[in-house]
Each structure stands twice: as structure tokens, then as C-alpha cells.
Amino acid sequence: MVVVGTMVVPSEDAEQSVLFDWAEMAKGRYPELAWMYAVPNGGYRHIQTAAKLKKTGVKKGVPDVFLPAPRAGYHGLYIEMKRKRGGVISVDQRRYMDFLTAQGYRCLLCRGADEAIENIKVYLNLPKDSQKRN
Numbered sequence: 001m002v003v004v005g006t007m008v009v010p011s012e013d014a015e016q017s018v019l020f021d022w023a024e025m026a027k028g029r030y031p032e033l034a035w036m037y038a039v040p041n042g043g044y045r046h047i048q049t050a051a052k053l054k055k056t057g058v059k060k061g062v063p064d065v066f067l068p069a070p071r072a073g074y075h076g077l078y079i080e081m082k083r084k085r086g087g088v089i090s091v092d093q094r095r096y097m098d099f100l101t102a103q104g105y106r107c108l109l110c111r112g113a114d115e116a117i118e119n120i121k122v123y124l125n126l127p128k129d130s131q132k133r134n
Helices: 012-026 031-035 047-055 091-102 113-124
Strands: 002-004 007-009 065-067 077-082 106-111
Touching: 012 031, 012 077, 012 113, 031 065, 031 113, 065 113, 077 091, 077 113, 091 106, 106 113
Parallel strands: 077 106
Antiparallel strands: 002 007, 065 077
């Protein structure tokens, strides 16, 4: 958690945990949520661990969450999570999101679990056909 003024702001990890708790509860209504997963790219790592992860394919900038459910012409949904206040998107993250968007994925920056949950609901309620909607 971080204190911004007099407000305590949950960490990005805490927000992402809330998102996955919701997904577990909501997969009865949205079965595709059972396949949503996190990409463990961020966070502090010991130098040896970081080197091993890099060697095995971990890349800076990959969005935090992926939902492999095609909708409205998109191949799936990527979400870059940030805390509700603070937290900036890096150049690497922006580049990855731009690339993935160009490849036909829906990519969103979500500030907090509430925003991510609402965007996932909207996405999952899009038609499953192959014609892209904006």
C-alpha cells in the first residue's frame, strides 16, 4: 500500500488479487474467466533469478493479465494493471500494448480491480462473431 495525501492506495498486486478473487467467483456466469491468467513479469527479483527468467523468455512490458477469449474480432484481452492512483505505464509496456493491438488483441490499461472487472464484463458481453466492433 502507498499513502497519497491522506488516502491509502492498495498496491498493484493487491488490486490484481482482488481481480482474480472476483474471476473465481464470477466464472459461473463467465466460464472463460477460468482461463484468465497473470503474467509474472513485474516485481523485484534476485539478480540470478532475473537473469534466468530473462534467458527463459520473460520480457519487459508484457501486460499483467491475459484472457484468451475472442470477442468481436479480437483474439483475446490483455490488461495492464495499475493501482488506482499513481503507477505509470512504462515505455516497454506501451510498446507491447501497441504491438498487441496491431495484432488484433484488445489491450487496456486499468487502474484498480473495479475498472478491470467492469472492462472484462463489457468485453465478455461483446459478440463472439468475427466482425470487430469499437
